[in-house]
Amino acid sequence: MDLAKLRQDAAALLADGRAGLVIGFRERAGACVPAFVTDADQADALVYDDTCIANLAAYLRKPEIRQRRPVALVARPHVMRSLILLKAEHQLQGDDVLVLAVGDDTYHGVLTLAEAERLLNETYADLATDAQVLAEIERLEQMSPEERARFWSEQFAKCTRCYACRAACPMCYCERCIVEKNVPQWISTAAAGHGNYAWNVIRAFHLAGRCIECGACEAACPQGIPLMLLNALLAREARDQFDARPGYDAEAEPVVGSWNKDDDEGFIR
Amino acid sequence: MTQTSTKPDAATGADAAAQPWSPRIVAFVCNWCTYAGADLAGTSRLQYAPNVRIIKLPCTGRIDPLFILKAFEQGADAVLVSGCHPGDCHYTAGNYHARRRWGLFRRLMEFTGIDAKRLFFSWVSAAEGQKFADLINAVTDEVRQAGPFDPTNPARKRPWT
């Protein structure tokens, strides 16, 4: 990948004022962490490799970041999908962001959101769910309901309710999350039992038809809870049942919140 | 605030334990079709199992997955959701919204360990008193066979220690 070109583009964007901030990755003690570049001469610190899993689109909900619009983001295809979806959900204007597009070991240059949408549909139209995740989902589906309940009981028991999953997800942009609503309090905030179950299940459900499977939530979880199993299951169902392809069309209607006369109702008596 | 002390009724707990288990089912139904269908079952004097407690909403479109989670959390052995047949919604499309929501949510529930045998969805119109009665009997029977909802299920609230 042409990292030099990426750095050069980032520097140019800042130098000629096309971007007020470039968010990318830098290296720290052998790991990649998000980098916030405001001056052209810092752009050489930018790096990119496969370990850069954080979905930088999540930063666009921070007011202090939005203040520096337009913001340029180093974005892999999944992140571009997040941006398209954010636009579809009216959280972004087309000219709020520029994309330093990376993917398949290629640097695609600086793209507008509209160009990123085109690139996605032309080149990255079939981003598949991680095969290991799918295999694990299928393994769980083979289990009895009791075994599955036990599996998730153990997983959710780890949850400390730090909400790193929520923070890392660009689609979790609610200013007051449902878990923080206390009139009425639907979800117990105690980091235990039913509260942990309800939180994790509702978090996943609120991403139904919206998750673009970037994996940032699972990577963010300090406790190693396999959150992508829930997300990918719902992504699969939304795709199979309702042809959902979130993040490929900035004009698309939300999957939950729209309907089709022919939606499956085989499960309804 | 004054503290008044009343003796806990120890007998209640013992009685409850002594009684054989009977399914407790929470039903979320729409006002215009299924609630009216249940009314018709009543005016037609159709007898059915007494295990279901109905919570009335204006429309199935109003039913948030949180309702279902909460009912299981509180220890319901099963949840039934019922509304108008497609095309009959009083609000034209609430049931279509609901159908899609359940299509996804029920998968998530099954996947996280709530047996599909405890989640019921149906369309019962205002004219289907018989269908309502039959449905309640069938649901009750099936839940009876599935047994009580496992108190250790992660969805279920456990007493604080």
Added chain:
Amino acid sequence: MKILDASKLSDLADTLAGAGYRVVVPVQDGDRVRYAEWSPGATIRTDAFPVNSAKDFLFPRSEVIDRYQLDGDDFTPLEVRPPAPRTVLLAVRPCDAASLAMLDTIFNWDYEDDLYNARRAATTVVPLVCTRADAQCFCTSVGGAPDSSAGADALLHPADGGSRLILEPLTDKGKALVEAAGGALADGKAAPDAPADVPARFDPDKVRAWLADNFEADLWDLLSYACLGCGACAYACPTCHCFDMQDEATRTESVRLRNWDSCGFALFTKHAGGHNPRPDQAARWRNRVMHKFSYIPERFDLVGCTGCGRCARLCPAGMAMLEACTRIEEEARKAPAHES
């Protein structure tokens, strides 16, 4: 000298468990290592940094603090007696042990926290000297050390190139533990290994001095850009101790719970009227730094950070206390605090 084979640490755990201790050790859990109650068959891992801290066992993430029985409009308070089993924190990190000294102060400062104290009294702390450190370790910058015995009742030293462990009792609790360990320990001799080399990275006094003058500094914006506002750092931190209270009721019983909370959350300081005195992540991150390096030192003459680096290891956004402090020190050097 009491020694044991390094590979027999699980035997020691078994023995202590048999002697009635709740044994907390770092074990393998999936792809993570965490402090957890010992159960036979578990794999003890002393070579990786656990995702949780020792405070979990003294100040759990959610616990009942009040309980009422309800009957119609009436209620009766019930006594809350939390379980405080005899516990040993075995082979924990010295920085975790050091954190307990600070928590002891915090939980007995303006009120005595019975729940914490009951558990603390029943806890024996046996840290394991670190012979290796990673890039996020900075205990030596905050008054700690890889072989520190702060907060410890006994100390485990790796010896003979890591093949043995020396158990050195330091307090009565420590001696009682050695007693209880009985045959799991042998009398013998071993040469202690050198502790890890953790170079000092900054001077907390200089950081504190800068903080005193720079509440409004622009640097806070820059330092906090990456922060996404979750609670991962606070919940992993061995010294963070904020909590929130929630009531949960059924028809027959109501409980009051205290749950961990974090100053990183936007809601932490949000007032009922809607105003938030810490309106952005910069203000919230500043509070975190201030709390550890200014407020606690001021009030208790302690540094509120043990340098464990756990927050940096777990942060999904790459925030790091070490990086913040070195950056602050750098800033302090650039513009020395003016005399006042």
Added chain:
Amino acid sequence: MTTPIGYYPGCSLHGTGRELDQSIRALAEVAGVDLREIKDWNCCGATAAHSLNHDLAVALPYRTLALAEDQGLAEVLAPCAACFSRLKGTAVRLARDPKLAQKMTEITERPYRGTVRILSIIEFINRLLDAGLEAKLTHPLGGLKVAPYYGCLLARGEDIVDDDPEQPSGMERALVAAGCEVVPWNFAVECCGGGLSMSKTEAVLDLSDAILSDAEDAQADAIVTGCPMCHSNLDMRQRTINAAGRGPHDLPVVYLSEILGLAAGIEPERLGLDRHFVDAMRVAERMTERSA
């Protein structure tokens, strides 16, 4: 075009439709197309099979298609409209019904993966035009007025023919390229009586008479067709029609491939134009020479 195209002549082209066979082969040669007759081809089933035995109706074309696939032919030309309809219809059914495909594999003991594309005479000629035949049409027919006649099989079958079943226009491009003027007329898809040719000749006389009359009313100099059955009804029976007191007609009926062949400057005899019952050589007289 370098890839060979499979060739399925069927029974007609070896019999009454020899001109069609001749003219197609001649045209292919001019266009530089390698036509390869499918080895060991069999009856397409158009005669009695498809109404009597449904398995046989599919199995016959299936075998031919399987042979073509096996012989490495990606495309097969079936000039006879009936053959085309049977082969293409079978291909469509097989694609739709995997169970049927499996059954056919068992019956014929031959696998067929469904890779062969079947071309009608019209599609074939349009293909040649695409590939450069247009430039080789050195002898345009000087405004010869023609009535393109599709009959049933070159216009019908929703999944078989890609044209408007009531107002087909597939031949027009080729005819215009050959220098003809296409006259508007009404009987382009009316029945010639094809299926009753032997059993109820009287009906054929009525139907074909109507077609010839309408073409004459439209001032056509010739009827152009792509189907050997239509051709034999309209051409061979013209004398009988006249004898029965209808007409009298004297209208040449020529194949599309013959028209294109003439325009390409091929001698009329090589195209079989001298073999028609109604004198068709007069059509050849309309050949002009395009100055280079």
Added chain:
Amino acid sequence: MARVGVFICHCGENIGRTVDCAAVAKAAEAFPGVVKSVDYKYMCSDPGQQMIKDAIRDERLTGVVVGACSPRMHEPTFRRAAFEAGLNPYLLEMANLREHCSWVHEDRPVATEKAIDLMRVMVEKVKKNAELRPIRVPVEPTALVIGGGIAGIQAALDIAGGGKKVILVERSPSLGGHMARLSETFPTLDCSQCILTPRMVEAANHPNITLMTYSEVTKVDGFIGNFEVTVRQKARYVDPEKCTGCGACFEKCPAKKIPSEFDAALGNRTAIYRPFPQAVPNKPVIDAEHCIMLTKGKCGICAKVCPTGAIKYDDKDREVIVKVGAIVVATGFELWDHSAYGEYGAGRLEDVINGFQFERLASASGPTTGEIRRPSDGRIAESVVFIQCCGSRDPKRGVPYCSKICCMYTAKHAILYRHKVHHGRAVVFYMDVRAGGKGYDEFVRRAIETEGAEYIRGRVSRIYRRKDGRLVVKGADTLAGRPVEIVADMVVLADAIVPQPGASRLAQMLGVSYDEYGFYSEAHPKLRPVETAKAGVFLAGACQAPKDIPESVAQASAAAAKVLGLFSQPELEREPIVAKVNEVTCVHCRACIQACPYGAIEDKEIKDSKGNLIRTVACVNEGECQGCGTCVAVCRSGSIDLDGFTDEEVLAEIAALE
């Protein structure tokens, strides 16, 4: 603190037989917040209601739960009683102890236990209930009627007759619509214009009706009672104030060869024209596209001959915004374009015409003054073939539905033709004859039995022109099972009825839903056939589905009745079961806006005191919200709630079942 009163009704023996009402009342007394709990034989009787009223006053109740029959039965009764006693009626709830309990269970202890549960659920809910007040929406008592055909005219006249103002908008230069083009009407054969034109004139002269012809609706804002509609008045180039309608201009206009829309292109008109002699308003307009002056800049003859100086070549389109409280949509239909049926020679054969063209031929005011002359050469048609279902009931190339009126008008055509050409042959090809309606089947029988129309059941496969210029119609007689061939001078195709082009665009403007063909959807196919899902917008005529004149008129009157009902009060009072947005927590993802079946949620911009935009949030229009709550369930942050069924109330109900 909540002070809830519980009232258990025995309903005579209906509840009391299986439910131990006294035990239920006693159990309810122990519920938290319950201060009074009684049972009584007939709670709905006067003494029963009085008991509730007294308790509300004496016990200062903050909530009431009546355990009795279904709330569908007596909720209004008890809520009225509560209101009379000074309690907000929405603080009273009913538990359904009869239909949902005593009538469906036999075991007394089990039924009693269930009844206690049902009571607990409603007691917990009522404690969370909030006082709600009926929503009042001011109503602008002016109606907009879109479309000046018979349906629009009828609706306008009925509303105007009811004393309310009407604005009647018509796209073309004259009122009248399709009906004005018809010769005579089935099944009575009265002259269409004779019955229609008086109504057109009445509409034009009615003091309550403002006519806006040659105008189109371009924008619709607002909601029931309060619509703001933008109407574009196209430039007429003739000042209607000055024009006297003398006709000098169009007699002298040199651009004479413009196909007349009114005559379905069978006749011509001039560039300055009135569509037909009885046009209302009877004042010409200039067709800018064909006017020599407007296209080439020279001519000006009409201005020269106009005695009043009414011609204004510099006229411009104008936009007018009108405020109305209700909208009646009566945009009518159009005929399907039969050129998809190539075998019928459409477009190529002049003598193959559609129904409207036949109407104009048969009309005394038409281009042939009522003589059935074929378009190609003007000869009297000696033989005419009528083909029904041209495009209708043909899912492949046309539309799958039945166009409903074609059987009748084809019979009419056949009869009219036979009246005019006594020796002529009228042949009708049909698939089925559908003649449901008063006098309809008799009319068809008359066509066949006494008027000599030949009905052939079957389809036509081809129409072509013979050398002699006559048409040959080839088809099948499926009853006789043989092919038929008929030589005709003219063929009349009964083309399918389709919505007006642009129907879907208008629907989107109005927020009205429409089917896949573009016909507007009624709010309920059985019980609300005149309303749309958009409150305050009503339907009349064939814009909803194919309809004949009496049906269109009936629906128009029904729509007018709905409008007058709406206008009968200065304010619209609605049940306060509506959604509300928490503007502080709304993040404007617009999921609710997209999900709302009524388009009742819109964007709202929140600005600071200087007018700078701070944020945009969702906002529920109380006038339009119907209270389904679909928006609440799609809101992830829990920022919308539904009054009467709030999250708090529902959660309290679920918790009561623990």
